[in-house]
Amino acid sequence: MRSFSSFNWVPDFARGYVKEFRVRWALEEAGLPYEELCISQDDKVTPAYLKKQPFAQVPCYEDGEVAMFESGAILLHIAEKSDVLMPRDAQGRARTMSWVFAALNSIEPAVSAVTHIDLFYKDEEWAKLRRPSAVEFLQHRLRQLAGWLGDRDFLEDRFTAGDLMMTTVLREVRQDDVMAQFPTLRAYRARCEARPAFQKAMHDHLSLFANADAAE
């Protein structure tokens, strides 16, 4: 059976943003059945878990064929099994891979620089001094992305795993005033979030923590 790891509890600010969500959404898009391996924050640093995930993160993933980690890698592995996530031709595959990496490596670092400040370091002097230039770089990257999108519905001529990854990264832009400057990206994000597979995955993801809260 196919399985991935998720946390049985995370603080409020992380709900809806844990990296396991990417894999969950992908499996819903692909229509592939799965089980969850729910772990605690203590479990993630055990020698047994570090063998599966050397950086004490979720998700790690296993199926009959492979045991692997890193949400981007798992997403591509799943995409290879589903036309919904990746076209079968070489060019369609290459474009899907390009956008998965672009989301993680050309957009996410710019997002994280601002979002980490706002979530974790808001009151620190360095964060106050640093924030304006970090926001400026984020705006630069979002402008480039919006420029690419133009009036396209998706990054290429159809939905792919690249859009899935990009949506999860754009969700991390929690600064509504920044997103408001990019109506193209806001509409794009909403378009991807409206997909039934996203809705189902988000419901299940959030249920994890609702159940944990209720059990307390």
Place this chain on the structure above:
Amino acid sequence: MRSFSSFNWVPDFARGYVKEFRVRWALEEAGLPYEELCISQDDKVTPAYLKKQPFAQVPCYEDGEVAMFESGAILLHIAEKSDVLMPRDAQGRARTMSWVFAALNSIEPAVSAVTHIDLFYKDEEWAKLRRPSAVEFLQHRLRQLAGWLGDRDFLEDRFTAGDLMMTTVLREVRQDDVMAQFPTLRAYRARCEARPAFQKAMHDHLSLFANADAAE
């Protein structure tokens, strides 16, 4: 013919670190012939180039089959064509992909946080205040990576594209005092840098700029 873009000139601090090097090294490992599309810093923002690379970066890549961008994606595309870079079995492929993403997404952000401060913001007040905690997080990640490596020669039981990517990321740790704390990683990096394909690619990469300097 296979081709990738590179800059015809970069400042000293960037020589040996431009992301096109990853693709060049991969093609040398794979023994695949290629041409270079040398562009200037002005060329990268032209509409024609932004169609190939929406974020005004190098490398972009083309061959008979595909046109794509992002060094990580290009590396995986090339790896699919070469046993030297990726085993053919599902598990070997999955582990290679996991490590390419781990290098870029679990290690590189921690490296960049420190290296960007040291290269670009050294004299800014926020950078001085921020640096100690950024170094601490980098050490944490490097400790996890060294813990995984142990006495292995490579991240898995043989060299793969994951090692290639990880080496380029570890090269970005320019703080000798930090690397000195991790002899395992220093030896690993040196082992990968000693490969003939690395040496050839680095020689050619640096020659670009030596030629540009000579022409001035």
